[in-house]
Amino acid sequence: MDDNRISTAAGLYIHVPFCRSKCAYCDFYSVTDVGRIDGYLEALSLEMELYRGFAPVFDTVYMGGGTPSCLPADRLADVLARLRSAFPVSPGSEITVEVNPGDVDTACLERLREAGFNRVSVGVQSFDDAILTTLGRRHGGREGREAVDAARRAGFDNLSIDLIYGVPGQSPEGWRETMESALAVNPEHLSCYELTLERGTPLHRRVEAGQLTLADEDEAYGFFSATSEFLEGRGYIHYEVSNFARTGALISRHNHKYWDHTPYLGLGPSAHSFRGCRRWWNRRDLPRYISDLRAGRAPVDGQEELSQEQLRMEALYFGFRTKRGIHGPAFRERFGMDLLREEGAALRGLRDEGLIRLDGEVLTPTRRGLALADRLCLL
Amino acid sequence: MQNLFAALLRQIIIAMENIRNFSIIAHIDHGKSTLADRLIQHTGMIEDRNFHDQLLDNMDIERERGITIKSQAVALPYRAKDGRDYILNLIDTPGHVDFTYEVSRSLASCEGVLLLIDASQGVQAQTIANLYLAMEHNLAVIPVINKIDLLTADVDRVLEQIDAELGLDPFSHIRCSAKQGIGIEEVLEAIVERIPPPKGDPSKPLSALIFDAQYDSFRGTVIHCRVFDGAVRPGDVIRFMSSGTTYRVEEVGRFALARLKKDALCAGEVGYLIAGVKTVADVRIGDTITHDDRPAGNALPGFKEIKPVVFSSIYPISSEDYGDLATALEKYKLNDASLVYTKDSSVALGLGFRCGFLGLLHLEIVQERLEREFDQAIILSVPSVRYRFTLKDGSVVHVDNPANYPDPATIEKAEEPFIRATMIMPEKYLGAVMKLCTEKRGVSSTMNYLGPGRVELTYEMPLAEVLFDFYDRFKTVTQGYGSFDYDLIDYREGRLVLLDILVNGEKVDALSQIVHRDNARQRGVHACEKLKDEIPRQQFKIAIQGAIGGEIISRSTISPFRKDVTAKCYGGDITRKRKLLEKQKKGKKRMKMVGTVSIPQSAFLAVLQSDND
Numbered sequence A: 001m002d003d004n005r006i007s008t009a010a011g012l013y014i015h016v017p018f019c020r021s022k023c024a025y026c027d028f029y030s031v032t033d034v035g036r037i038d039g040y041l042e043a044l045s046l047e048m049e050l051y052r053g054f055a056p057v058f059d060t061v062y063m064g065g066g067t068p069s070c071l072p073a074d075r076l077a078d079v080l081a082r083l084r085s086a087f088p089v090s091p092g093s094e095i096t097v098e099v100n101p102g103d104v105d106t107a108c109l110e111r112l113r114e115a116g117f118n119r120v121s122v123g124v125q126s127f128d129d130a131i132l133t134t135l136g137r138r139h140g141g142r143e144g145r146e147a148v149d150a151a152r153r154a155g156f157d158n159l160s161i162d163l164i165y166g167v168p169g170q171s172p173e174g175w176r177e178t179m180e181s182a183l184a185v186n187p188e189h190l191s192c193y194e195l196t197l198e199r200g201t202p203l204h205r206r207v208e209a210g211q212l213t214l215a216d217e218d219e220a221y222g223f224f225s226a227t228s229e230f231l232e233g234r235g236y237i238h239y240e241v242s243n244f245a246r247t248g249a250l251i252s253r254h255n256h257k258y259w260d261h262t263p264y265l266g267l268g269p270s271a272h273s274f275r276g277c278r279r280w281w282n283r284r285d286l287p288r289y290i291s292d293l294r295a296g297r298a299p300v301d302g303q304e305e306l307s308q309e310q311l312r313m314e315a316l317y318f319g320f321r322t323k324r325g326i327h328g329p330a331f332r333e334r335f336g337m338d339l340l341r342e343e344g345a346a347l348r349g350l351r352d353e354g355l356i357r358l359d360g361e362v363l364t365p366t367r368r369g370l371a372l373a374d375r376l377c378l379l
Numbered sequence B: 001m002q003n004l005f006a007a008l009l010r011q012i013i014i015a016m017e018n019i020r021n022f023s024i025i026a027h028i029d030h031g032k033s034t035l036a037d038r039l040i041q042h043t044g045m046i047e048d049r050n051f052h053d054q055l056l057d058n059m060d061i062e063r064e065r066g067i068t069i070k071s072q073a074v075a076l077p078y079r080a081k082d083g084r085d086y087i088l089n090l091i092d093t094p095g096h097v098d099f100t101y102e103v104s105r106s107l108a109s110c111e112g113v114l115l116l117i118d119a120s121q122g123v124q125a126q127t128i129a130n131l132y133l134a135m136e137h138n139l140a141v142i143p144v145i146n147k148i149d150l151l152t153a154d155v156d157r158v159l160e161q162i163d164a165e166l167g168l169d170p171f172s173h174i175r176c177s178a179k180q181g182i183g184i185e186e187v188l189e190a191i192v193e194r195i196p197p198p199k200g201d202p203s204k205p206l207s208a209l210i211f212d213a214q215y216d217s218f219r220g221t222v223i224h225c226r227v228f229d230g231a232v233r234p235g236d237v238i239r240f241m242s243s244g245t246t247y248r249v250e251e252v253g254r255f256a257l258a259r260l261k262k263d264a265l266c267a268g269e270v271g272y273l274i275a276g277v278k279t280v281a282d283v284r285i286g287d288t289i290t291h292d293d294r295p296a297g298n299a300l301p302g303f304k305e306i307k308p309v310v311f312s313s314i315y316p317i318s319s320e321d322y323g324d325l326a327t328a329l330e331k332y333k334l335n336d337a338s339l340v341y342t343k344d345s346s347v348a349l350g351l352g353f354r355c356g357f358l359g360l361l362h363l364e365i366v367q368e369r370l371e372r373e374f375d376q377a378i379i380l381s382v383p384s385v386r387y388r389f390t391l392k393d394g395s396v397v398h399v400d401n402p403a404n405y406p407d408p409a410t411i412e413k414a415e416e417p418f419i420r421a422t423m424i425m426p427e428k429y430l431g432a433v434m435k436l437c438t439e440k441r442g443v444s445s446t447m448n449y450l451g452p453g454r455v456e457l458t459y460e461m462p463l464a465e466v467l468f469d470f471y472d473r474f475k476t477v478t479q480g481y482g483s484f485d486y487d488l489i490d491y492r493e494g495r496l497v498l499l500d501i502l503v504n505g506e507k508v509d510a511l512s513q514i515v516h517r518d519n520a521r522q523r524g525v526h527a528c529e530k531l532k533d534e535i536p537r538q539q540f541k542i543a544i545q546g547a548i549g550g551e552i553i554s555r556s557t558i559s560p561f562r563k564d565v566t567a568k569c570y571g572g573d574i575t576r577k578r579k580l581l582e583k584q585k586k587g588k589k590r591m592k593m594v595g596t597v598s599i600p601q602s603a604f605l606a607v608l609q610s611d612n613d
């Protein structure tokens, strides 16, 4: 394995498959039937047992979903405690929990912090009520502000805010105001996603029916580059296509594991895991997830064994999505391919077009390159 | 196959009166292969559970497209109403114009034909063309009206057409539905009663006509032949009369559904012969086989040489695969002698092969088979016809590759091949078709009312114009009710120019076309627009230009990608995304890099296609 990675310790992801209602754009797996929470938690404990020996050490935990904050803080605290007894989570680990506006107050967030969560990611999405309505979110802009303020009051010093741009009806000015509002609490981290239409979602249907129009490619690029310029102007590092951090130390260490083939274990329905060159994923079906575990079976739905070629393709793909880029010698060590030499002509073309940069021995995407990251790995 | 039939088929001497050799001929899609299926089933050659549609169309590509490409022979044992046992040698033929030569070859070994006519479509251009072929061979013709089950069937109208347009006796027809198995018995009885048995003398010196040859990887070349006189047995030393080469016969037999060995093939019979002939190229279709020690006096008439009419170069997508492509073509050619090729090289696309095809369908089929059966990733250059140039120094050159276009300053006279197109259509489309033909530079038209409301129209037109998107538009303007056939007639002088295409300033010779000066500009605009649709956007701007002799006459631009990135890439997104990228990468591998631009295979054919498809 190459080692230009941030960390080689494993990551742990817990998927909490509950939401109070489904947002119009979302295709994550979650159900609104909170009556199943007990069954889920019981199954989750059983699943932990199955993977006890997964890795010698973990240094990130990420509780996402769904909406973890659908569960009372005590129960989330309890899950974290059980995780710590089942897996070797090292001291100083990054431990994140996702919460939604409207679900949490200062007391609840304090409880989570006491339990050991040291990073909170708030699903604000927008501070604009009209945009939130289009997105089918339950909360308004005010609840968003309250949630981030509460996180600060509860003492979280690693706060991330999720925002979405390119929403039908959103103007560049409106988007800028939302970013400004987010910066009011000086968050350590921001995730700014372009709205993606997912098949089968209500939003997809409305766009198909012509009731809403999505930003076209030029507009999308406008949003993307304006976001990057604006946040970089405010001192943030645009370290991944959709992610910004105030300093290099504040990038999401957990997410980086997805991007450099570090092992991670995903627990809960629909969660994905990766180790070595194998990736597997759990059923997107809570009742089956529960019944499988009760029967002593891993609730796995599918798996793939990645060939060297596939790993290489992914490594290129990830590399061109992140500011860390691709470390030439490490890449050669791992895949026997000298990017700086063999793909010379193609890379030179990308450099001439201003899509990538060569810093010493590291290839990194430029801002324009990041916007085309899906193509760059096809060279 | 059931034993009784096997015994019958294997029988050495079948009295010649009990043999019938016939082909099924028709316009495309009138139901030849379906009727063949029914005849095979009716004679009990195959058990029902082993049966599938288009039994004789044994190439995947034939079944997928639902068309016959190669003629296929099969011997059917049949006990007729007269109580006697017959062997019926059936040959199913293709209907598409590109493969007319297959029909003529098949007819040379027959005494009669079933001329199928679709009861709802009636007589069409290839119905007439194929009838003429049968008449040239003096064959008995049995008109069979097929598809009588269709709601749109109009048998009375077809009967009038048989009388008026084909000049056949309408009382001689049979009605059937090949699909529903209606009238099959009548067809079989008519074959026995109305097609004469073969003539010939088994005691005379051997004279057998080679009408096809196929390559078998275990046995080498399997020769398909019709014995006219004499008999041939394993162990005999035979001689090909044109080349004089001799071979020892290893095996002879009939075509059941598989090959069925026999002790001899005698006068009047159709069958196969294996004689250690290594490649199909060693056999000339149309040649006469005789005995080395007792040769026949004269060779049989044979066939006209088939000439390719469409030319295009094939290049491997990645130049390292040139050797593989060479091997694949060699193997392909073993079973398709109508493909001709020579080495070729292009400035833009590297080493490749210049190939001659019988038509655009043939070209498509070769392309598809090379890709599927031989796993080749290839690009074909823009197809062209063969032009003739007389140079100022008096020499004459034939040019089928725009890359070899002579220096315009040296050209005295430029000529292009002309065809005579024969079209049949309902009268109401006449105006639209004439307009189309004029646009395609058609001249000397003739018109003939076949019957009330139906006309036959002929035009003399440049072959190149017919290749360029004529057929699709003809189908469109006649709403599918028109049919079309053509014959090459001669070369005629034309004002030709070379249209070059530049991609990002680089000339791509494989996209060049030789065009008529009068519509050069329009063709240049068309090519630029088509390429704009076909070439995928890239991360930089792509400029496409059409040029004649250095002067830019048309242009289009492909705008660059600005944003192409997935917003989220976490646990669940990765596998999904990678699969997508793998697909894109595969797609990219099927494109040819010209400079920094990837050009897909479809682009080269698209410049010849119309806008409205």
Ligand SMILES: Nc1nc2c(ncn2[C@@H]2O[C@H](COP(=O)(O)OP(=O)(O)OP(=O)(O)O)[C@@H](O)[C@H]2O)c(=O)[nH]1
Binding pocket: B026, B027, B028, B029, B030, B031, B032, B033, B034, B035, B066, B067, B068, B069, B093, B094, B095, B096, B146, B147, B148, B149, B150, B176, B177, B178, B179, B180
């Ligand atoms: N309704 C109906 N359809 C038929 C009949 N005979 C054939 N067809 C259909 O007509 C189409 C063409 O039939 P084929 O037997 O492949 O025609 P073909 O003449 O062999 O075609 P080519 O080999 O391409 O010239 C198929 O879809 C058949 O199912 C019939 O008697 N009735």
Ligand code: SF4
Binding pocket: A018, A019, A020, A021, A022, A023, A026, A027, A028, A030, A065, A066, A067, A100, A123
């Ligand atoms: S976006 Fe978040 S809150 Fe909304 S349905 Fe999806 S997981 Fe639940």
Ligand SMILES: [Mg+2]
Binding pocket: B032, B033, B034, B066, B067, B068, B093, B094, B095
């Ligand atoms: Mg057929």
